[in-house]
Amino acid sequence: MNIFIKVSFIIYIIGGALFLTAPSDWFPSFYHMPSMGILAFASAFLIWLPRLVFKKYKESSHFVKFQFLITIGILINGLGGLGLYRLYLVGFEYDKLAHFLTPLLLTFAFFILFKYMWGWDFKKSLFSSAILVLSLGFLWEGFEQIANLMFSESVFILGGGGSVLRDTILDVVSNILGITTASIYILKKKEPISGVRAH
Secondary structure (H helix, E strand, O other): OOHHHHHHHHHHHHHHHHHHEEEEEEOOOOOOOOHHHHHHHHHHHHHHHHHHOOHHHHOOOOHHHHHHHHHHHHHHHHHOOHHHHHHHHHHOOHHHHHHHHHHHHHHHHHHHHHHHHOOOOHHHHHHOOOOHHHHHHHHHHHHHHHHHHHHHOOOOOOOOOOOOOHHHHHHHHHHHHHHHHHHHHHHHHHOOOOOOOOO
16 A cells, blocks of 8 residues: 555656656646646645644554545546546546545545544544545635636536536535445444454
């Protein structure tokens, strides 16, 4: 897991540098190069941020799982930005898959943070994780709306080819389904992904 996290971080740094410096004709015409470069560096920062915020936990296997899940969530969205969001053009809405999987992974991640790293009780950890991820989902929707106003074809809203309202509603529904799925799994298993090795 640690190797995967470090490689992902390096890929985002290299990608950000390329998007900001390489000729635009190296990339598909629908790429918004400056914004994608900035987002790549922002993603690299978010991958590494847990190591800065939770320094005293970084040797813990639970911390590695926490950071690994966040990294996977960031990569899912990064792949969308590279072109998978445009699969709606052939009938597959990758955007909705990302809005399901990312909250699912983040619910697991924050549950691990609250219960196993901070020592909160089970119910408080699960409830807090679900509410936090739901809140982050609404914040992201606000960010998407701002991006939609900034670009004629938004870097972020490429998921359905329909109205912004439809896209937003389906995004929120997908977020809720992801959080609910993770929460049900946690409730049934009690010790989610506790057997996964961090090496």
